[in-house]
Amino acid sequence: xxxxxxxxxxxxxxxxxxxxxxxxxxxxxxxxxxxxxxxxxxxxxxxxxxxxxxxxxxxxxxxxxxxxxxxxxxxxxxxxxxxxxxxxxxxxxxxxxxxxxxxxxxxxxxxxxxxxxxxxxxxxxxxxxxxxxxxxxxxxxxxxxxxxxxxxxxxxxxxxxxxxxxxxxxxxxxxxxxxxxxxxxxxxxxxxxxxxxxxxxxxxxxxxxxxxxxxxxxxxxxxxxxxxxxxxxxxxxxxxxxxxxxxxxxxxxxxxxxxxxxx
Ligand code: SAM
Numbered sequence: 001x002x003x004x005x006x007x008x009x010x011x012x013x014x015x016x017x018x019x020x021x022x023x024x025x026x027x028x029x030x031x032x033x034x035x036x037x038x039x040x041x042x043x044x045x046x047x048x049x050x051x052x053x054x055x056x057x058x059x060x061x062x063x064x065x066x067x068x069x070x071x072x073x074x075x076x077x078x079x080x081x082x083x084x085x086x087x088x089x090x091x092x093x094x095x096x097x098x099x100x101x102x103x104x105x106x107x108x109x110x111x112x113x114x115x116x117x118x119x120x121x122x123x124x125x126x127x128x129x130x131x132x133x134x135x136x137x138x139x140x141x142x143x144x145x146x147x148x149x150x151x152x153x154x155x156x157x158x159x160x161x162x163x164x165x166x167x168x169x170x171x172x173x174x175x176x177x178x179x180x181x182x183x184x185x186x187x188x189x190x191x192x193x194x195x196x197x198x199x200x201x202x203x204x205x206x207x208x209x210x211x212x213x214x215x216x217x218x219x220x221x222x223x224x225x226x227x228x229x230x231x232x233x234x235x236x237x238x239x240x241x242x243x244x245x246x247x248x249x250x251x252x253x254x255x256x257x258x259x260x261x262x263x
Pocket of ligand 1: 024025026027028029030053054055056057058059060074075076077080096097098099114115116117118120
């Protein structure tokens with residue numbers, strides 16, 4: 001039963017006695033072409049280990065299983081978690097909060113695919129991206145504006161500490177825009193699909209590094225010599241002390257970190 005058209009989905013929700021919950025960001029994807037496009041962009045192949053966050057009624061889960069993957073899913077909504085487990089016995093379903101879920105239960109080398117619950121996009125991504133030991137790639141649908149920030153490059157107004165974070169742990173790629181009309185119920189904004197291929201992080205002490213990055217972006221309109229002090233150290237790092245944080249690349253932040261904190 002494909003759940004990628006409104007009529008089928010509404011009938012299925014009625015059968016489960018479920019109403020879409022705003023508190024869990026339940027906007028379900030109802031366009032099978034978009035589902036196929038996401039799985040293509042994520043490069044999903046037969047026998048891959050896949051991890052899906054928030055499968056909901058399971059439209060994307062079904063498409064994944066048809067491709068012959070090993071699927072594990074975490075869904076907070078009891079009704080959907082139970083229904084998915086009984087519809088697809090080969091799928092391992094955990095009824096849990098992704099932010100509390102013990103990731104170490106997963107198969108190393110898994111690919112993550114999800115239409116994320118938008119209200120917790122950043123906490124989910126910052127939790128998953130440092131786990132290169134578990135995940136090879138993370139392909140997610142997020143709000144379009146967030147997708148732009150996650151993949152922003154230096155010099156752009158939306159480039160910030162989250163963009164630096166994603167570049168530190170991954171190679172980010174903006175995929176494609178998805179209209180709000182492809183969801184039920186329809187959200188107020190468009191979405192986009194982004195893919196992150198996990199890489200070896202360039203430093204061993206990420207916490208101290210990100211403290212420096214957040215400090216710099218705390219006053220994003222100020223020159224870094226005002227926020228960080230020590231213009232000599234900034235010059236030593238080969239960076240113009242009058243630069244603003246949004247102009248600095250990951251490599252330049254790393255050079256600043258080495259001057260200010262060590263490494
Ligand atoms: N994958 C489905 C689709 O594409 O139609 C549903 C996507 S919907 C945007 C987000 C899903 O995440 C919902 O099914 C919701 O119940 C689930 N969810 C929300 N918060 C969650 C959490 N903290 N942990 C796990 N799942 C969560």
